[in-house]
């Protein structure tokens with residue numbers, strides 16, 4: 001890995017290539033290199049001026065108005081299987097591989113040699129490609145953002161370090177009265193000119209009024225971008241070369257919002273004389289290119305990175321990005337063959353097709369045609385499929401030929417998309433209550449959502465994630481009841497199985513889930529318990545999904561493999577039966593097949609569990625209720641201590657398979673999270689697992 005900081009000697013850099021590969025036209029004659037541009041310090045605005053003029057004459061940017069044509073055969077979503085010569089119809093790549101720091105003080109990038117290029121197609125614009133074979137886990141880019149901003153809908157956020165602030169618990173900036181975590185916050189994002197302009201919002205007089213804070217959050221992004229462009233010509237040049245969809249946006253609903261609230265706010269509230277086109281343009285730059293990121297303290301914000309924004313989107317990506325120590329890090333999550341696009345997900349893995357499409361068309365102005373979007377079953381995950389109310393046994397799935405019509409896979413009944421939408425809206429109401437829910441509330445919401453939407457819907461999966469969060473985040477694992485730990489194991493395994501279909505590879509979500517799974521397992525094994533008992537306590541009559549998952553879990557506990565491992569094993573067996581020497585490529589169809597196979601197995605086990613489960617359920621329910629009362633009476637930590645003692649005295653034998661599986665989970669987790677801020681926690685867990693293994697395996 002080569003680290004280049006403030007290296008002004010590199011004239012050939014990926015940033016040049018970005019400039020040559022302009023957003024609406026193929027690379028043309030090189031323009032002046034970024035590496036010679038200078039940074040100008042911001043003029044400090046005087047306090048008593050009435051109007052500041054910021055107008056960047058955006059219409060003069062040197063782009064041809066190339067109308068995007070028909071989609072090419074891009075993007076391939078299972079990109080690692082494409083040969084370098086897939087028909088992208090791109091223009092020649094600018095032959096600069098080396099990202100370096102430009103003199104523009106804002107852009108600091110660190111990258112490995114010759115991993116990426118920028119290419120261009122009329123339909124997809126610029127996109128990053130692998131300029132050599134890349135292995136899963138390789139870091140492709142580290143880039144300091146040009147701008148960091150609060151999230152639009154966030155609570156009060158420190159203007160300087162972007163730390164999320166508790167409602168009444170912040171101080172106002174001595175200048176503008178805007179939220180700061182500390183009068184001398186060490187963050188560097190709240191600059192003098194911004195402060196001077198924000199005085200006009202009169203935050204000092206009424207700092208805690210929600211409407212004012214919302215207004216501030218809406219205006220701060222475009223304001224910062226405008227100030228940066230005024231401050232530095234080189235920044236201005238680069239920013240204006242980014243895609244903004246400025247022609248389309250003013251005619252859309254988002255255009256009305258910008259006209260009314262942002263243009264109106266900048267003019268009437270901050271007294272800026274800004275051109276409407278400029279405002280639509282800068283808002284377009286932000287919406288199209290800024291990433292929502294989890295900042296170092298776990299707060300959420302938006303970051304604008306020039307090179308990272310060259311990556312196009314796929315709902316089945318091969319790369320991921322996150323924010324760490326002031327930089328965006330981009331990492332390959334899967335192997336990427338030379339010449340294939342490097343694609344990240346602009347949305348969320350646990351969103352259904354409609355939700356993703358709405359986000360992409362509203363903010364990013366395109367319709368995704370990836371493999372996941374094209375498949376009504378979402379690669380067999382059924383994240384958008386809903387429970388059929390007619391037969392109550394199977395799922396309604398949209399028809400491939402018309403997404404306006406849905407049909408039940410079991411009874412064949414048809415419904416229109418409006419009916420499904422009503423169900424989804426009903427679910428969304430419940431989902432909105434999930435934020436910061438405790439275990440009991442999250443469990444109730446999960447059960448409710450399952451009844452409304454069925455077991456596989458993305459809102460149900462989000463509720464599972466929230467329940468897992470509530471279990472592991474709100475108390476120390478040592479204080480948790482074994483039942484809750486087993487629930488955590490089951491939930492993380494279920495979510496991991498899902499990511500195998502819709503987010504395969506070394507992704508952070510998978511790393512986190514593995515970490516939670518392994519932590520809960522370790523605690524259980526330390527108590528002399530395994531996770532098996534959970535399946536008996538968990539089964540309910542109408543919980544088809546849980547039974548299926550438990551069916552899967554039972555398998556994995558028996559032979560020490562997850563759904564992923566099991567599926568791979570099955571495929572290998574099948575292939576060797578067929579006499580094929582090598583494994584075929586894993587495509588969407590075969591994944592669906594695997595999922596179905598496992599479902600089938602799950603179903604037969606389901607019957608067994610159902611019989612056993614129903615009688616035991618009552619017992620466990622009674623037990624659970626009594627335990628709950630006890631917790632209330634004695635307080636959590638005392639209860640935890642007693643449980644540990646009780647568990648130790650039971651002395652349940654732990655099989656070598658349990659330990660081996662745990663060792664594998666931790667190893668995989670460590671390799672996924674090798675660059676993550678969670679790594680020290682994973683390493684600590686790894687040491688505990690080693691001790692456990694030494695004890696139980698007598699090594």
Ligand SMILES: C[S@@+](CC[C@H](N)C(=O)[O-])C[C@H]1O[C@@H](n2cnc3c(N)ncnc32)[C@H](O)[C@@H]1O
Pocket residue numbers: 022023075123124125126127242243288289309310311312313314363364365366367368369
């Ligand atoms: C962050 S920019 C990516 C770089 C961009 N292609 C460019 O030329 O500047 C996001 C924009 O790229 C385009 N884009 C990204 N992924 C796409 C996809 N899968 N299909 C179509 N357009 C896509 C859309 O115009 C989107 O608004």
